[in-house]
Amino acid sequence: MAKAALSGGWIFFPRLPCVFHSERMLWPLFFLVTAIRAELCQPDAENAFKVRLSIKTALGDKAYAWDTNEEYLFKAMVAFSMRKVPNRETTEISHVLLCNVTQRVSFWFVVTDPSKNHTIPAVEVQSAIRMNRNRINNAFFLNDQTLEFLKIPSTLEPPTEPAVPVWIIIFGVIFCIVIIAITLLILSGIRQRRRKNKGPAEGEDAEDKRATAVTVENGIPCDPLDMKDGCLNDAFMNEGERLTPL
């Protein structure tokens, strides 16, 4: 019926009996109103926005079908968003008009003012939708990418960054480990060198001690030189006294 109004402007209404004279007046009015309302919601109309839903992409098997009930919910969400705008608290669901619903699931909508003659400026609708985008998305289980309002840019959520960037933490760990390892290596190197320096000096003491220490042969400690024989060969006894440090 609305399309007929758009195409021609000539409206044919059935002949009604005279008794319904008042209703007869109402019919043209009804069609006129529908016509005007229809004109308000058109693709690329003033203050109209296109909406595109990708339900199957978002939900896969759990996708619901888009029917008039969903449209009703959509109108309700838009009306709800408008009611949050100051001066627009009286927006009703009937003020939101939908048209050109396609199989894609895309459609156009406008929001009219209470007089139903004019549409609310796009800027107000845009800001209202942006404020409540999250609620609208959640009502349909969709997100910014699957429920698109063309011409209404969504505010993107910045990625949550921790207080200290991750890389600094890992860097700190690695750096500390490496510095500790270097310090340990340097210290052990110094200790080794000190031992090597002391080594020749200690060697002399050891040689003297050996001359008076208990001689060990095959792991069996022998008695000191001057006491028993057995471990010591008499022929070499003179040599034992003359141990010289190398």
Added chain:
Amino acid sequence: MACALEPEPLAEDSGDERPKWDNKLQYLLSCIGFAVGLGNIWRFPYLCQTYGGGAFLIPYFIALVFEGIPLFHIELGIGQRLRRGSVKVWQIISPYLGGVGLGCFTMSFLVSLYYNSILMWVLWYFLNSFQHPLPWSTCPLDLNRTGFVEECQGSSAVSYFWYRQTLNITADINNSGAVQWRLLVCLATCWVIVYLCVIRGIESTGKVIYFTALFPYLVLTVFLIRGFTLPGATEGLIYLFTPKTQILRNPRVWLDAATQIFFSLSLAFGGHISFASYNPPRNNCKKDAVIIAVVNSMTSLYASIAIFSVLGFKATNDYGHCLDRNIHSLINTFDLPDQSVSRDDYLAVLEHLNATHPARVAQLHLRSCHLEDFLDKSASGTGLAFIVFTEAIIHMPGAPVWAVLFFGMLFSLGLSTMFGNIEGVITPLLDLGVLPRSVPKEVLTGVTCLICFLLALCFTMQTGNYWLEVFDNYAISLNLIVFAFFEVVGVVYVYGMKRFCDDVEWMTGRRPSLYWQVTWKLVSPLLLLSIFVAYIILLAQKSPSYRAWNPLYEHFPARQEKLYPGWVQVICMLLFFLPSLWVPAVALAQLLAQRRGQKQQLVRPQLQDGHAC
């Protein structure tokens, strides 16, 4: 002086012990680690793909057999026989050839500088891989949070992360910009890690090399297995290895194969000579040379299989996304139901729509999607590692794990190569006795690392990447070929082929066969000479230009080709010629010293009867 060339006393070090390898495996792993580097991962697969896939293996193996293995054997043999670092070896062979050793030392030094700067970038990516989602997977938001940063939107998230958030690159090499503190911190860490590993020379690197040389193989295997399970891997591999034999007619292929073998084995740096000098005198250097060279080439092949299976996955993924974008456009324009066109139906639907509504379809400017186009997108060098591969990793499930493994592998590959480079710097310094003997080795390595770190700060500036390309293209390529040529000629003709063969027979127990003698005497020198000439011709034809990342360029994200300014060209020429000048300079100095010595001998009455030293 001829008396310096006595055979046996060279085996003795004057007083103090030369460090030794703990076991043969350490030595082999060190040489393999030095030879196997980043080039095996990111240069060989690119060459393979560009030059006809499987067909490239033919010139590659020919170059390996006639150039790589013989040169390598000479380096190991001469180092093991003379038991000295590269500088002293050449002084011993002939004082006139001392410049070769100094040149190799300079090369090692220059390469250490910029190689560790590459590791700085690898470390930065490694540190950033420990988070999910990876920082290079999404663009940052712009100021009013309605979209992405423009530079990122125009290129891609991975390019943005590399060029802006890592390098913070300027559009021109003249604007040096500021030092990037994040990179500075990473550079310091890299040098500290290198110092930790080389602190006591091969005593310390010998322990670390077990990990750094073997870990990359583990990671490559893991990537290979994962790569094969990803969709599209087989396409990538088939595309890579399908031989296109007609490409072999292009002489460029042979040149690149020869240079790839040459640079891949890290010849003429002096590092291998140093490593071999720590061997016991009687060690089969011939077998070692063949083993290490073959392992290096096999690693290149193995790596390219792993890389290309992942890149095949990436190409398939991109192809799928291209189709999806087109399908999305069609669905939105023609109001078809959501998800009604699958990827398989796309072509049929497109045809149908083109027949019924050609004007509207043309208006959409759909990009044609072909899998081959995506497979053709190849990259080498830093482009492969930091842009292409990182993008592939984002799409793999469990991306942070793969990123950590990949950059950890790159880091250990680079680190084991750094050991060889630093060895090529430190051993000559020790042999020359730059610092007195009482100064411990740790101090020498520390001072060396510190000096290298300070000089490498130029790579942390915003133009660091441009300077790295300068170093990479001009400093090392030609000079190494010159030094390798002098190495072969020096050993074969100056030291003497017969003498060297005797030494090898003494060390290995078998005299070098005809193959070795022919390649040493004829084939390798000729090959090196022809590579040298070809390189000069190619470089003369190419204008000294670089490709800058300029967001204001009209064809952005394509890189803008700019000529090097005058002062940069001067630096390029200096880097190009100066290292090779060591050879004639030292020869000339030696000649003058000889002449002066002769004159003095004539003047002074002869008190000693030519007493041999």
